[in-house]
Structure formats: C-alpha cells, structure tokens
Amino acid sequence: NAGVTQTPKFQVLKTGQSMTLQCAQDMNHNSMYWYRQDPGMGLRLIYYSASEGTTDKGEVPNGYNVSRLNKREFSLRLESAAPSQTSVYFCASSVGTFHFGNGTRLTVT
Amino acid sequence: DAKTTQPNSMESNEEEPVHLPCNHSTISGTDYIHWYRQLPSQGPEYVIHGLTSNVNNRMASLAIAEDRKSSTLILHRATLRDAAVYYCILRDSDSWGKLQFGAGTQVVVTP
Numbered sequence: 001n002a003g004v005t006q007t008p009k010f011q012v013l014k015t016g017q018s019m020t021l022q023c024a025q026d027m028n029h030n031s032m033y034w035y036r037q038d039p040g041m042g043l044r045l046i047y048y049s050a051s052e053g054t055t056d057k058g059e060v061p062n063g064y065n066v067s068r069l070n071k072r073e074f075s076l077r078l079e080s081a082a083p084s085q086t087s088v089y090f091c092a093s094s095v096g097t098f099h100f101g102n103g104t105r106l107t108v109t
Numbered sequence: 110d111a112k113t114t115q116p117n118s119m120e121s122n123e124e125e126p127v128h129l130p131c132n133h134s135t136i137s138g139t140d141y142i143h144w145y146r147q148l149p150s151q152g153p154e155y156v157i158h159g160l161t162s163n164v165n166n167r168m169a170s171l172a173i174a175e176d177r178k179s180s181t182l183i184l185h186r187a188t189l190r191d192a193a194v195y196y197c198i199l200r201d202s203d204s205w206g207k208l209q210f211g212a213g214t215q216v217v218v219t220p
Contacts (some may be wrong), residue, residue, distance in 0.1 A: 033207070041212060059209075092152070
C-alpha cells in the first residue's frame with residue numbers, strides 16, 4: 001500500500017503564478033485534509049473534506065481552493081501565489097487515525 | 110477546542126526511557142488524547158491514543174491521569190530513530206474530527 005501520495009515533492013513559484021498540489025490515498029478513507037507547516041511551527045489546517053462531494057474551511061483557508069475529485073483524490077489550488085504561502089504542505093486521510101503524506105515543499109519568490 | 114501544553118524540548122540517552130508530559134486542564138469528557146510524532150522531513154505519524162485508561166502498543170505507552178487533566182507518553186527504550194517532534198492533541202471523537210496541532214515537544218536522543 002502506498003498510503004497517502006503527494007505530488008510534486010518540491011515546487012518553486014513566482015509571485016502571482018498558480019499551481020495545484022495533488023493528493024491521493026489508497027486506503028478508502030472518507031475524510032481528507034490539507035495542512036501547511038511553517039518553519040518551527042505545528043501544522044495548521046487549510047481545508048478538509050469529510051466525504052466525497054463536501055469540503056469545509058479550516059483555520060487558514062485564505063488564498064486556497066480545494067477540490068475533492070473523488071474518494072481517492074483531494075487537490076489544493078493556489079490561484080495567485082504569494083511569498084506568505086511559502087511552506088510545507090501536508091495532505092492527510094483519516095478513518096480514526098490520521099495518515100499523512102510526506103509533504104510538498106513550496107517556495108514562492 | 111481544548112488546548113494542550115507541552116515542553117518545548119526534552120533530551121534522553123539512547124536505550125533509556127523517555128517520559129513526555131502533556132497538560133490539558135480544560136479537557137472535556139468526550140475528548141480523546143492523541144499523540145503523533147513527526148520525524149525530520151516527514152509527515153506526522155500516529156503513535157497512540159486513549160480516553161481514560163492507560164494504553165499500550167508496540168510504539169509506546171500512554172498514561173492518563175485519573176482526572177484526565179494531564180497525560181504522559183512513555184517511550185520505553187529510546188532509539189536514535191525516536192528523535193522527532195511529538196504532538197499531544199485532543200480530539201472530540203474516536204473516529205471523526207480535525208487534528209489541531211500545537212508546537213509539540215522536540216525529543217533529542219543522544220547516543
């Protein structure tokens with residue numbers, strides 16, 4: 001089992017560019033989440049999806065959009081990247097315990 | 110959401126036990142106590158969780174105070190691979206809900 005897979009692993013963007021972070025899980029979990037982690041800090045929730053077809057805002061949703069494409073996939077989109085969005089992004093899925101991907105390291109210059 | 114308080118860092122010698130404290134004085138009756146850890150350059154991974162009784166698994170033990178206002182994660186024999194940030198998190202359900210992360214405790218293991 002691959003668990004939670006995130007792509008890409010690394011990305012550099014210029015201010016104003018857009019991109020989509022992809023996340024897929026193969027554990028048949030209903031719930032999926034996007035977190036960001038800034039240096040030296042804990043993870044903060046951006047958006048989550050309790051089930052296919054539903055999404056809700058977390059603690060820091062501004063500047064992001066999400067799509068729950070199907071039960072397996074949950075993508076995070078930055079429409080116009082800003083330097084403040086430089087961070088490591090983690091996707092997770094859950095039924096009970098959480099399973100995290102290994103992150104996408106995003107730098108916005 | 111009820112908050113947790115953890116020390117910023119703890120140091121241990123290899124093969125010795127590590128006791129990681131967590132205070133959660135405003136815990137509610139339905140909050141589960143979860144522990145996750147994050148190894149360098151990886152996503153967090155589940156360690157253990159409990160409600161009222163002490164819990165053991167292959168990774169660690171969780172000791173919960175009788176009044177539930179504090180808990181302790183116990184790593185029985187620290188290895189270098191246990192060097193990580195450990196997060197104590199309260200979650201209002203065993204099967205549903207978000208995880209709200211604090212800053213955690215950085216565990217340093219010395220050979």
